[in-house]
Amino acid sequence: MSDLINEFNTYRERMNTVILSKDNLVMKRLWNLDTNTYEAGELDKKTKEMLGLVASMVLRCDDCIRYHLGKCRELGITTGQVYEVFAVANIVGGTIVIPHTRRAAEYWEELLK
Numbered sequence: 001m002s003d004l005i006n007e008f009n010t011y012r013e014r015m016n017t018v019i020l021s022k023d024n025l026v027m028k029r030l031w032n033l034d035t036n037t038y039e040a041g042e043l044d045k046k047t048k049e050m051l052g053l054v055a056s057m058v059l060r061c062d063d064c065i066r067y068h069l070g071k072c073r074e075l076g077i078t079t080g081q082v083y084e085v086f087a088v089a090n091i092v093g094g095t096i097v098i099p100h101t102r103r104a105a106e107y108w109e110e111l112l113k
Helices: 003-021 025-037 045-059 062-074 079-093 095-112
Strands: none
Touching: 003 025, 003 062, 003 095, 045 062, 045 079, 045 095, 062 079, 062 095, 079 095
């Protein structure tokens, strides 16, 4: 696993542990709601992850983009599908999304190694 991916995953896991260890009911419920949102329902997991990726790109959250790209990779979403997601995000979000697309493409390339 590349340093870029390992650093992101390690930091995210460590800080999630810290946050959830404080036993705040609202935070625990938020984490649970987030987890349950991406479970299969009327929409399958792949579709939900791609929707999450579009939203994250439009909102310009690089951590969220990396998280959703990792999930997309785990679920077997193809490079072609990811780039269609990138296209939708850029149309919806405008050119301000381009720098985030560059970083997303870099992260995706690392995930493919």
